Amino acid sequence: MVRFLNLTLAGITDGMIFATIALALVMIFRATRVINFAQGAMMMLTTFVGWTVQDRTGSYWLALGCALAAGLVLGTLVERVFIRPVENGPELNAAVVALGLIVLINALASMIWGSTPRAYPVPFSLRGYSVGGVRLLLSPNDLFTIGMVAFTMTALVLLFRRTALGLRMRAGAYSPELARLLGVRVGATLTIGWALAGLIGALAGVLIAPVVFLGPDQFDTVLVYGFTAAIIGGLESPVGSVVGGLLLGCTLSYVSGYAGSEVTSLGACAVLLVALMARPSGLFGPATGRRV
Amino acid sequence: MLEIDDLTVDYGSVRALDHVTLRAPLGSITTVLGANGAGKTTLLRAVSGLARPASGSISFAGHRIDRRRVEDIAGLGIAHLPSGQGVIVELTVAENLRLGSLISPKPPAGRKEDLDQVYDMFPVLSQRRRDVAASLSGGERQLLAIGTALMSRPRLILLDEPSLGLAPRAVAHIMAVLRRIHEDSGRTVLLVEQNARSALSIADRVVVLNLGRVVIDEDASALAADPRSMQRLRHAYLGF
Ligand SMILES: Nc1ncnc2c1ncn2[C@@H]1O[C@H](COP(=O)(O)OP(=O)(O)OP(=O)(O)O)[C@@H](O)[C@H]1O
Ligand SMILES: [Mg+2]
Numbered sequence: 001m002v003r004f005l006n007l008t009l010a011g012i013t014d015g016m017i018f019a020t021i022a023l024a025l026v027m028i029f030r031a032t033r034v035i036n037f038a039q040g041a042m043m044m045l046t047t048f049v050g051w052t053v054q055d056r057t058g059s060y061w062l063a064l065g066c067a068l069a070a071g072l073v074l075g076t077l078v079e080r081v082f083i084r085p086v087e088n089g090p091e092l093n094a095a096v097v098a099l100g101l102i103v104l105i106n107a108l109a110s111m112i113w114g115s116t117p118r119a120y121p122v123p124f125s126l127r128g129y130s131v132g133g134v135r136l137l138l139s140p141n142d143l144f145t146i147g148m149v150a151f152t153m154t155a156l157v158l159l160f161r162r163t164a165l166g167l168r169m170r171a172g173a174y175s176p177e178l179a180r181l182l183g184v185r186v187g188a189t190l191t192i193g194w195a196l197a198g199l200i201g202a203l204a205g206v207l208i209a210p211v212v213f214l215g216p217d218q219f220d221t222v223l224v225y226g227f228t229a230a231i232i233g234g235l236e237s238p239v240g241s242v243v244g245g246l247l248l249g250c251t252l253s254y255v256s257g258y259a260g261s262e263v264t265s266l267g268a269c270a271v272l273l274v275a276l277m278a279r280p281s282g283l284f285g286p287a288t289g290r291r292v
Numbered sequence: 293m294l295e296i297d298d299l300t301v302d303y304g305s306v307r308a309l310d311h312v313t314l315r316a317p318l319g320s321i322t323t324v325l326g327a328n329g330a331g332k333t334t335l336l337r338a339v340s341g342l343a344r345p346a347s348g349s350i351s352f353a354g355h356r357i358d359r360r361r362v363e364d365i366a367g368l369g370i371a372h373l374p375s376g377q378g379v380i381v382e383l384t385v386a387e388n389l390r391l392g393s394l395i396s397p398k399p400p401a402g403r404k405e406d407l408d409q410v411y412d413m414f415p416v417l418s419q420r421r422r423d424v425a426a427s428l429s430g431g432e433r434q435l436l437a438i439g440t441a442l443m444s445r446p447r448l449i450l451l452d453e454p455s456l457g458l459a460p461r462a463v464a465h466i467m468a469v470l471r472r473i474h475e476d477s478g479r480t481v482l483l484v485e486q487n488a489r490s491a492l493s494i495a496d497r498v499v500v501l502n503l504g505r506v507v508i509d510e511d512a513s514a515l516a517a518d519p520r521s522m523q524r525l526r527h528a529y530l531g532f
Contacts, residue, residue, distance in 0.1 A: 164394050167383075171391050174382040178374070181340060182444065183395035185364040 006137040007257040008250055013142040015213070015242075015249020016149040021226025022151055022233060022241035022262035024197045029235050031169045031193020034083065034091070039222035041105035042078065046070040046198070047205035047214055048113050051120055060123045065203045075198020076195035079191050087190070092117065108217045111210055117218050120209030145207050149242065152200060156238040159196075169193055225252070232275040234282020243283060247271055257287055293318040293480050294339065294448055299348035299358075301334050304412035310335040310504040316448070316497075319478040321470070323512070324489040324503035326454060327529050332484040333375065333449050336503070338451045338503070339482070340372035341365045352448065355357040366395060371446035375484075378437025381426035385417050388425055388436055392443030403443075410439040413469065436471060448480045455487045469516070490523070491518060502528040 021039065024283060025156050026038045034041075050067030054060060082101060086093035125139035161165040170181040170188040173193075180186050204226070205219070212218050229248050233240025255267030294316040309331045311353070316322040324332050337343035339350055341362040348529060350358040357365050366372070379388050389410060393403045398499040409468035414435045420428065425436055434454055441449055454461055455463040471494045483492035492498065498515050500508035507528050515521045 167387060167391055168394065170383065170387075171380055175380045177342065178378070178380055180362040181342075181366055181372045181374070182391050183363050184391070184442070212308075249476050 002290070003257070007253045009176075010137040010257075011250030011253030013069035013138070013145055014253060015229070016146045017204070017208055017222065017245070018225045018248055019221060019242040019245025020149050020152065020200060020207060022245055023149070023156060023232035024200040024204060025227065025230040026235060026238055026241050027156065027200055028193055029173075029230075031173050032079075032083075032087075032190050032199075033076045033173050034094045035235070037095055038101040039197070039226075040090070040158050040219045041102040041278055042071070042198060043201040043205035043208075044214070044216065044219055045105050045109055046074060046202035047120070047209050048109055050202075050206050051113075051118060051209070051214055053128070054121060060121055063207055064123075067206050068199055069201070071202025071272075072195045073198070073203075075195040075201070076191055077161065078198070079194035083194070086189075086197050107204035113216075116217055117213035117215035120206070125137075125175060126227055129196040131272070141210075148203060148207065150229045151247075152203065153238045153242045156200075159239070163218055165189070165192070173291055223262070225268060232283060233273060234285025236282070237284035238280060240284025244275070247275070260271040293319075293353060294482065295349075295351045295365070296335075296339070297349045297351075298352060299338060300336075300346045301331075301338050301343050302346045303334075309338065309345075309501075310468075312501070312506055314499050314506060314509060316480055316482050318480055319474075319476055320485060320496045321481040321494055322427070322497040322499060323483045323485055323495035324499045324501060325485060325488050325491065325525070325528070326487075329503075331502040331504040332501055333452055335505075336372055336391075336452050336484060339450060340370060341363075342372075359452075364446070364456060369445070369447035370450065371441035371444050371448070372450040373437045373452060373454065376430075376456050378427040379428075379433050379440065380426060381433075383423055384424050385428070385436055386421040388440050389417075389421075389443050392440035395444040399531055406443050406445065413472075414439055430480055431458050431465070434458065434462075435469070438466070438473075442473065446479065448482065450482045450484075452484045454483070454487055455485060455490060456466055463490050467491075470494055488529070498525075500525055500528045 024039055025036060028034055046067045048072040049070040050063040053066040054063035078101065082097050083094060121171055122141045124144050126139045126141050127168055128136045128139050130136065160170060168184045169189045169192065169271045172184050177188045206220060208222055212222055225248060229244035231246030232247060248268060251267050252264050256264045279285065296312060296314050299309055299312045300307065312335065324335060326332050334343055339344055341360060345358050349356060352368060352370060355368065356508065357368065389407060393406060417436055417439055418430055425433060428436060453467050458466065467490050470481060470483065473479055483491055492512055495512040496513050498504060498508060498510055508524055510521060
């Protein structure tokens with residue numbers, strides 16, 4: 001029973017981490033209808049910025065602030081410089097540009113920071129709480145991670161549902177020409193969408209780095225899980241991202257706990273397949289089918 | 293109010309509008325008629341900034357607008373309803389309407405009144421306010437598009453074939469709505485139609501385009517009374 005509880009707790013923390021990546025993807029998808037394959041590379045770069053600040057100043061929070069700021073700037077830059085020129089072309093163009101970006105950012109990061117993985121610190125203790133003499137797989141730092149992701153999700157839901165900016169962003173993404181005819185500065189909403197996704201991605205990177213270490217391709221596996229969580233959630237919904245992340249996180253945790261860690265990726269496949277069979281456009285996706 | 297002078301628009305080697313000059317005076321309903329490919333849609337797109345003129349000028353309320361951005365032109369109070377797709381189908385009815393009201397920073401109180409007015413005029417939208425626009429019928433979508441435009445408090449409304457694909461009863465409803473909007477608030481309307489009969493029934497002025505040129509520009513009542521003009525109208529449509 002304790003083992004089950006602990007696997008669940010570990011799954012929740014992991015799932016929240018997958019969810020942050022998914023949230024960044026959802027942000028861009030909702031604002032621009034593009035799936036940002038370069039999300040992982042961008043996260044890696046901003047986390048290195050945080051790592052450098054941490055290395056120089058020793059302050060976790062200053063480093064976090066700088067990583068987040070770098071995320072905003074990087075998101076803006078990527079949209080303005082790389083995505084904007086291909087925006088009106090076929091969707092494949094944006095994917096190709098993203099692949100190019102991955103190569104570019106990876107080369108840049110290897111040049112500046114080398115390719116040996118670096119350790120990234122955590123702000124709070126990793127020692128699990130103990131209840132009645134039983135040590136739980138839930139630490140103050142896990143609570144921090146869960147809290148940050150829950151906060152981000154809530155903020156995104158409110159942004160999309162309640163604010164004028166959110167409505168403009170959705171309008172610009174669904175129907176750019178009509179949105180412009182209604183006075184929406186679609187160019188600006190696209191940039192803001194990418195900037196916010198950069199910000200969320202930066203948060204994801206800083207939350208992940210202590211677990212998987214930081215290096216040009218340390219994020220790859222967890223990135224795949226982030227994409228999986230986003231797809232399970234339907235790519236459209238912040239709540240879907242978190243539910244998708246939690247489903248995936250817990251399943252992976254049970255699979256590796258009860259069946260062995262060699263089969264975890266099979267577990268991921270299974271969740272994805274089952275979820276997509278139940279609802280082809282994702283658990284929280286639009287009711288109308290999307291052609292993929 | 294809206295002054296178009298010597299406007300030429302090309303799509304590559306295709307000349308869609310050829311030195312078009314026309315006026316839509318303040319508070320009038322002007323209808324633009326013409327056969328397929330005459331350049332009607334292009335005319336509206338040029339006014340709202342979606343099509344760039346090769347030469348000529350467009351002025352609205354005394355400002356040159358032909359080089360300005362689509363969003364800015366909309367901000368001046370020009371609402372353009374493209375044909376058959378004037379609503380964002382993924383958003384709900386209420387969200388479409390709210391989007392219309394966001395165009396200018398107004399106090400929320402004014403917004404609420406506008407919204408009540410629109411729901412009053414189109415009770416069907418009020419019943420369906422939480423549904424996505426994709427679930428509306430063609431006629432209901434057309435009403436939503438008009439309602440959304442009204443939420444932006446436009447001074448000039450450009451409509452591209454609002455009767456497209458609608459049953460006669462719905463067309464009559466739309467025309468009555470346009471007439472009412474015009475009478476209630478004196479908004480200027482530029483109405484592109486294939487359905488000449490219903491457009492003529494509400495228009496003050498008629499412009500007929502043929503192959504990108506203005507071939508008729510007259511008072512609607514004068515046109516209807518003058519057999520020679522009606523002959524020319526038929527000619528522009530049917531080519532004989
Ligand atoms: N995007 C485009 N690219 C190339 N040519 C175009 C484009 N849009 C319109 N045209 C051409 O410009 C001319 C005018 O087209 P426009 O759409 O303005 O006509 P219309 O009067 O609105 O016709 P309809 O009644 O069929 O809607 C036509 O010859 C058309 O083929
Ligand atoms: Mg047309």
